[in-house]
Amino acid sequence: MANTYSISDLAQEFDLTTRAIRFYEDMGLLEPERSGPGGRNRVYSARDRTRLKLTLRAKRLGLSLTEAKDLIDMYDSPRDTVPQLKKFLVVLAEHRQQLESQLADLQATLDEVKTHEKETRSLLTKASKVANPG
Numbered sequence: 001m002a003n004t005y006s007i008s009d010l011a012q013e014f015d016l017t018t019r020a021i022r023f024y025e026d027m028g029l030l031e032p033e034r035s036g037p038g039g040r041n042r043v044y045s046a047r048d049r050t051r052l053k054l055t056l057r058a059k060r061l062g063l064s065l066t067e068a069k070d071l072i073d074m075y076d077s078p079r080d081t082v083p084q085l086k087k088f089l090v091v092l093a094e095h096r097q098q099l100e101s102q103l104a105d106l107q108a109t110l111d112e113v114k115t116h117e118k119e120t121r122s123l124l125t126k127a128s129k130v131a132n133p134g
Contacts, residue, residue: 005044007032010052021052027065029055029072062099067091 007018024030025042029051032042044052051072058068071091074084 003046003049004033005049007042007044010044010049013049014052014056016056024052024055024065027069029065029069061092062095063091 005013007021010016010021011018021030025032030044030048032044032048035041035043054072054075055065055068058071059065063071071084071088074087
């Protein structure tokens with residue numbers, strides 16, 4: 001029988017809560033089989049485990065869950081990987097542009113903070129000389 005995993009197995013392996021895994025399931029990223037009375041027990045396949053791993057990798061890259069799902073779903077398509085690689089490049093380029101823009105904004109803010117620090121130190125030095133002459 002192929003490897004299967006419980007929700008607890010995956011939660012422990014990927015350091016997630018079972019609630020997070022159920023959320024990914026609700027988003028359509030995971031599709032566990034159901035077993036036990038009333039189908040209460042989730043049984044995750046190796047495919048689900050791989051999809052979870054790819055989802056977490058996409059999250060670390062800063063992709064939305066919708067973007068992650070679109071990309072991961074492409075892996076279920078026929079073996080022609082060219083379309084999914086092209087799509088991944090587009091998503092990565094858009095994300096890189098967003099990060100570069102955020103980085104530029106942060107750099108501008110940091111430069112402004114440094115200017116204020118320098119001005120404040122100068123004012124403080126002048127105030128100290130006035131308060132304590134000679």
